[in-house]
Amino acid sequence: MSRPYLRLASEAPAPLSASPIIEMRGVSKTYRTRDGDVPSLKPIDFTINEGEFLVVVGPSGCGKSTLLKMVAGLLPPSAGEIRVEGRTITKPHPGVGVVFQQPLLLPWRSVFANVMMPVEVKGLDRTIYGRRATELLEMTGLGDFANKYPWQLSGGMQQRASICRALVHDPKIVLMDEPFGALDAMTREKMNVELQRIQSTTGKTVLFITHSIPEAVFLADRVLVMSERPGTIAAVYEVGLERPRTLDVMADPRFVALTQKIRHHFYAQGGLD
Amino acid sequence: MTQAKRRSVWDRLQAPWVRPALFLIGLIVLWDAAIHLFGIPAYQVPSPLDVIVTLYQEWPLLLREAVPTTTATIAGFVLSAVFGIPIAMLIASSKTVESYVYPLLVFSQSIPKIAIAPLFVVWFGFGIFPKVISAFLLGFFPVVVAAVQGFKSVDPDLLDLARAMEAKRFQTFRMVSLPFATPAIFAGLKVSVTLAVVGAVVGEFVGSNSGIGYVLQRSIGNFELPMMFAALVVLSLIGVILFWFVDVVERLVIPWHASQRRDFLVAA
Ligand SMILES: Nc1ncnc2c1ncn2[C@@H]1O[C@H](COP(=O)(O)OP(=O)(O)OP(=O)(O)O)[C@@H](O)[C@H]1O
């Protein structure tokens, strides 16, 4: 099937370099609530390289969303420092697209207008990015739903629209919090292949959170495994599989071995969910 | 064919205004029956027929007197919205403003307006002004309460979403907070418009020589009960029409909201 590449003319594939783009130094988070402190994340040291696809897997409630929100600049860390492109972040920064755990579409905007929201906010060219929005919608199978309203879409379709919204302004860094959680298995695999292709052709840096171990191994350059709450890094695995990957890679012995290895972490700890 | 015809009659019976109309007719019949059954004298409760006859005969007068009442109501209502919504925005956006203003607002609301209405006459004379102020004072509070509620219940995740896009304060307000609060604001406006009618009539009670409130006052004084009931009917009509108008505007402004969706789907 030939699909239009999700690239603007100006967007050249970034060279694969190993320079760190996201750095975390001793980052921890404790939520202060009325009934006491909730430690959510033990100090974490970690770097993500430019153009890298990093996937975080971990049990529910271990602080994955917390980590992502801190990297997005939406939540201040309790201790430590997060640097993006060399600068310490205290607020959201440009060049980042976020897919939240919920679709968070605005019910008063059509699907297309929802996808265009970052373009409006940032004051970008509507014709150029409008075309890009249409391309993205078509690629995610929402081409016919551009003028519908979010509440006329299924949950999985809403989540796909929110992915389009995160990508529309062509961000250098994409943060995704379980973006495919609401999708059926088949659509999910298709979206995985698509995302993998987008990332390897555009050289975007992706921080991706998931519950699914095969999804993690399929997508990642490196998989970061987190332990139970309060979360911390349990292990980091390099995925040595060549790109572009097709679904056949799931039968590869290296793929099988790695998913097995990661799974053992959770059975030792008592389950993923 | 007869079946088709029957169905069209049946369809017409399903129109939204038919049921309340049927209910109203039922009430009027009950009213008439009660008068006959319990032998209630006409100087206590007039019979529906008398009221209808009066309504018919005095229609030009009633219509003329309805004009100043309606004008005062609309002016007071518009003022409520124009002041109420921005004040609600301030209260919802700042804890400091809220702590200063909100308690006072609630306190001021517990002052009976009828008790201070004569004061407006002293200040502003017998014109339309005291009525407008009185309508405004009654209509203002529900708008503020509803709008504060609306602005405060904006989903924090949606605000995070806007923040992640680096939206400016005003952009967040325009794209997220205001649309989110609009359904609540309309709920407040609907209460407000009916209370504004009451406010205008209170204003006319205490000091006016025109308007439905004045007609009411005078007819009670003269024991013209059918006239008084006719005036009440006109007053309710004013309230219903204004309410309906706000309702129509709401439909146009927030077709996306869950409460409006059925119509929207049919229209789409
Ligand atoms: N706003 C908050 N206030 C207090 N505690 C919070 C808050 N948000 C999250 N937490 C706590 O922090 C912990 C981590 O939450 P987080 O949402 O990051 O988990 P998660 O790993 O994303 O889980 P899931 O996979 O279920 O989405 C949870 O145990 C939760 O109780």
Ligand SMILES: [Mg+2]
């Ligand atoms: Mg989460």
